[in-house]
Amino acid sequence: MILAIIILTPLIAATLSLLVKKRVQLLELFTLLSVATCFISSIFVVNKVISNETYSLVPYFSVNALGIILLLLISFIGLIASIYSIGYIREETKKQIIGFTRVKQYYILLNLFLMAMFFAVATTSPITTWIAIEATTLSTAFLISFYNKSSSVEAAWKYLIINSVGLLLAFFGTLLFMSSSMSISASHNLISWNDLLTNAALFNPEVAKIAFVFILIGYGTKMGLVPMHTWLPDTHSKAPVPISSLLSGVLLNISFFAILRFKIVTDTVVGASFSEGLLMYFGLISILLSSFIIYLQQNYKRLLAYSTIEHMGIIALGVGFGGAALFAALLHMIYHSLAKPLLFLSSGNIFLKYSSTKIEKIRGAFLAVPITSAIFIIGFLAITGIPPFGMFLTEFSILAVGITNHPAIAVIVLFAFVLVFVGFLKHITTMVFGDKPEEIPVGEISVWNTLPLIVLVIVLILLGFYLPEPLKILLNKATLVY
Amino acid sequence: MEQLIAPQFLFIAGIVVFLTVIAMHLIKKSISVVYFYVIQSSMISLLLLYSSFVRHSFFVLAVTMLITAVKIIIAPGFFLRLIKKNELKFSASSYLNMPMTLIAITIITAIARSRFFHPLTVINPTNESTLLISIAAMLISLFMIINRKGALSQMIGVLSLENSIVSFAFTAGLEQKPGLELGITFDIFVWIIIATVFVSMVYKKFKTLDVTEMSRLKG
Numbered sequence: 001m002i003l004a005i006i007i008l009t010p011l012i013a014a015t016l017s018l019l020v021k022k023r024v025q026l027l028e029l030f031t032l033l034s035v036a037t038c039f040i041s042s043i044f045v046v047n048k049v050i051s052n053e054t055y056s057l058v059p060y061f062s063v064n065a066l067g068i069i070l071l072l073l074i075s076f077i078g079l080i081a082s083i084y085s086i087g088y089i090r091e092e093t094k095k096q097i098i099g100f101t102r103v104k105q106y107y108i109l110l111n112l113f114l115m116a117m118f119f120a121v122a123t124t125s126p127i128t129t130w131i132a133i134e135a136t137t138l139s140t141a142f143l144i145s146f147y148n149k150s151s152s153v154e155a156a157w158k159y160l161i162i163n164s165v166g167l168l169l170a171f172f173g174t175l176l177f178m179s180s181s182m183s184i185s186a187s188h189n190l191i192s193w194n195d196l197l198t199n200a201a202l203f204n205p206e207v208a209k210i211a212f213v214f215i216l217i218g219y220g221t222k223m224g225l226v227p228m229h230t231w232l233p234d235t236h237s238k239a240p241v242p243i244s245s246l247l248s249g250v251l252l253n254i255s256f257f258a259i260l261r262f263k264i265v266t267d268t269v270v271g272a273s274f275s276e277g278l279l280m281y282f283g284l285i286s287i288l289l290s291s292f293i294i295y296l297q298q299n300y301k302r303l304l305a306y307s308t309i310e311h312m313g314i315i316a317l318g319v320g321f322g323g324a325a326l327f328a329a330l331l332h333m334i335y336h337s338l339a340k341p342l343l344f345l346s347s348g349n350i351f352l353k354y355s356s357t358k359i360e361k362i363r364g365a366f367l368a369v370p371i372t373s374a375i376f377i378i379g380f381l382a383i384t385g386i387p388p389f390g391m392f393l394t395e396f397s398i399l400a401v402g403i404t405n406h407p408a409i410a411v412i413v414l415f416a417f418v419l420v421f422v423g424f425l426k427h428i429t430t431m432v433f434g435d436k437p438e439e440i441p442v443g444e445i446s447v448w449n450t451l452p453l454i455v456l457v458i459v460l461i462l463l464g465f466y467l468p469e470p471l472k473i474l475l476n477k478a479t480l481v482y
Numbered sequence: 483m484e485q486l487i488a489p490q491f492l493f494i495a496g497i498v499v500f501l502t503v504i505a506m507h508l509i510k511k512s513i514s515v516v517y518f519y520v521i522q523s524s525m526i527s528l529l530l531l532y533s534s535f536v537r538h539s540f541f542v543l544a545v546t547m548l549i550t551a552v553k554i555i556i557a558p559g560f561f562l563r564l565i566k567k568n569e570l571k572f573s574a575s576s577y578l579n580m581p582m583t584l585i586a587i588t589i590i591t592a593i594a595r596s597r598f599f600h601p602l603t604v605i606n607p608t609n610e611s612t613l614l615i616s617i618a619a620m621l622i623s624l625f626m627i628i629n630r631k632g633a634l635s636q637m638i639g640v641l642s643l644e645n646s647i648v649s650f651a652f653t654a655g656l657e658q659k660p661g662l663e664l665g666i667t668f669d670i671f672v673w674i675i676i677a678t679v680f681v682s683m684v685y686k687k688f689k690t691l692d693v694t695e696m697s698r699l700k701g
Contacts, residue, residue: 125662127662127665127666128662128665131665131666131669134669134673135669135672138669138672138673138676141676141680142676145680145683148683149687150687150688150696153680153683153684153687154684154687154696154697156680156683157633157680157684157693157696160676160677160680161627161636161637161640164640164673164677165624165627165640165643168640168643168644168647171647172620172647172650175647175650175651175654175656176602176605178656179605179654179656190659190662204601204604204605206601206604207601207602207604207605209601210598210599210601210602
C-alpha cells in the first residue's frame with residue numbers, strides 16, 4: 001500500500017496542478033505535499049525492507065535494499081528541490097522571464113518526473129523499468145527547454161535524441177535478457193527481475209555477454225558514462241537548477257540501478273569478471289576525460305555537470321573493482337546524491353544574483369551571497385573528496401581495493417582526482433573571493449533558496465561522520481546482492 | 483522458443499524493414515523518407531496483425547490496431563503536417579556523400595553478419611538469416627541517426643531503429659504481453675508527439691532543421 005502512495009501521490013499532484021487556473025501558491029502546495037508524503041512513506045518502508053529483505057505491493061511492485069535507498073534519495077532530494085523551486089521560480093517570474101503557464105508546466109512536469117523515477121525503482125519487470133526510464137526522458141525534455149532559448153532547445157533536442165537511441169539499445173538488451181525466460185510467458189505474470197535470475201542457467205553465455213554490452217551502452221548513456229555522455233553537460237547547464245539537481249543527484253542513479261540488476265544476471269551466467277571489466281573501462285575513461293575538462297572549464301554549471309560524469313565514473317569503477325569497493329561505490333552514490341544537488345542549488349543562487357554562468361563573470365560571491373558561498377565551498381570540499389567528508393572515505397576505499405588488484409588504474413585515477421581538486425579550487429576561488437561588482441546587491445535571494453541548502457549541508461556533514469544503523473544494514477544487504 | 487509466425491513471412495518482413503532503411507539513406511527528400519517509414523511500419527503492423535490472429539485474442543487485436551494507428555496514421559500525419567506547416571521544402575542532407583554512405587552500409591551489414599552478432603542466432607536458429615537481417619537494419623538505422631543532418635530524418639531514424647528491434651523481437655519469438663506492448667506503444671506515441679513539438683521548436687529557433695546549424699552550446 002505504501003508503495004502505491006509513493007507512486008500515485010505525484011500523479012495526483014500533477015492532475016490537481018492541471019486544474020489550477022491562476023494561483024501559483026496552489027501549485028507549490030500540491031508539489032510540496034506530494035513530495036513530503038513520498039519522503040515520509042519511504043521512511044516507513046525502510047524497516048519493512050530491513051526485516052523482510054524486500055517490500056512488495058502485488059507481484060508488480062517491490063523494493064529491495066538498494067531500491068529503498070533510491071526511493072529515499074529521490075523523495076529527499078525531490079523535497080529539497082521542490083522547496084528550492086518555490087524561491088527560484090518566484091524569482092524568475094518576478095524578473096518576467098517566465099509566466100504562469102510556464103510555472104504550471106514546470107510543477108506538473110516535476111511531479112510526473114518524480115513519479116516516473118519512483119515507478120522505475122519499484123517495478124518488478126525489466127520492461128516496465130525501461131518504460132519508466134523512457135518516461136523520465138519524456139517528462140524532463142520540456143523542463144530542459146524550459147527557458148525556450150535557442151541553446152536550451154538545442155540541449156533538449158540532443159538530450160531527447162541521444163537518450164532515446166541509448167534507451168532503444170537498452171530495450172534491445174532487455175529483450176535479449178528476456179529470451180531465457182520466455183518459456184514462462186504462458187503464465188499471466190510479467191517476466192520479473194527474479195525470473196531473469198531464476199532462469200539464468202538457461203541463458204546462453206555468449207548472448208548474455210552481447211545483451212549486457214547493449215544494456216551498459218544503453219543505460220550507460222542515461223547514466224552519463226563516457227563516451228555516451230555528450231548530452232549531459234548541455235542538459236545540466238541549460239535546465240533550471242532544481243531540475244539539474246534532480247537529474248544529477250538522482251536520475252542517473254536509476255540507470256545505474258538498472259545496470260546493476262542486469263549485472264547480477266550476467267555474473268550468474270558468465271562470471272563477474274566480464275561485467276566488472278567493462279564497468280572498470282567505462283568508469284576509468286569517464287573519470288579521466290571529465291577531470292581534464294573540469295580543469296579547463298569556463299562555465300560553472302558545466303563544471304558541475306562534468307563533475308557528475310566523473311562521479312558516475314567513480315561509482316562504475318567501484319563496482320568494477322568489486323569486493324569492498326562495491327560497498328564504497330554504493331555509499332559514494334549516496335554522498336554524491338547529496339553533494340551535487342547542494343552545489344547545483346547554491347550555483348542557482350549565484351546565477352540569480354549575477355545572471356551569468358561564466359566563471360570569469362563571477363567575482364566576490366562571498367560578499368554578495370555569504371551563506372550560499374560558504375555552502376558552495378563546503379560542497380566543493382565534499383565533492384572533491386577532502387576529509388572529513390564522506391567522499392574522502394569512499395574514494396579512498398575504492399582506490400585501496402584498486403591499488404591491490406589494478407595498481408595502474410588506481411594511480412591514473414589518483415592523478416585525475418588531484419587534477420579535479422586543482423581545477424575546482426582554481427574556479428571556486430575565482431568565483432567566491434575578491435571584490436564583487438558594485439551593481440550586485442548584497443544579501444541572499446530568499447529563505448526558500450537558502451533553507452534547503454542549509455538542510456542539505458547538515459545532512460551531508462552528518463552522514464560523513466555518522467552512518468545511521470538502518471542505512472548501514474541496507475548498504476550491507478545491497479552489497480551482498482550485487 | 484515459441485514461434486507464432488511462419489518463418490517465410492518473418493523473412494519477407496525482415497527484408498522489407500532492411501530495404502526501407504537503406505532506401506531512407508538513399509533518398510534525399512525528407513518527405514520520401516516519411517513514405518518509406520510508412521512502408522516499414524506497415525510491415526511491422528502486418529506482423530502484429532498476423533500475431534493477433536494466431537493468438538486468437540481480441541485484446542491483442544485491439545493493441546495491434548492502436549499500434550497501427552500510431553505508426554501508420556498518426557506519426558506520418560504529424561511529420562507531413564510539420565513539413566506543410568513550416569513549408570519545409572528541404573532535402574535531408576548527410577555527413578557522408580552517397581558512395582561513402584553505401585560503403586558504410588555495406589560494412590555495417592558485414593558487421594551484422596560477423597562473429598560478434600552470430601551468437602544471437604541461437605535464440606531462434608530456424609530464423610538465423612532473418613535475425614541477422616534485423617540486426618543489420620538496427621545498425622543501419624543507428625547509422626542514419628548519426629549520418630543525417632536533418633532533425634526530422636534523425637527522428638525517423640529513431641523510429642526506424644524501434645521498428646527494427648520489433649522485427650528482431652518477432653523473429654526471435656520474443657513478443658511481449660499485449661499489456662506491455664500497449665505500454666511501449668504509449669511510450670512511443672508520447673515520444674513522437676514530444677519529438678515533433680521539438681522539431682517545430684528547433685525550426686522556429688534556428689530557421690532550419692539542419693542540426694549542424696545548432697551550435698549555441700559550447701564547452
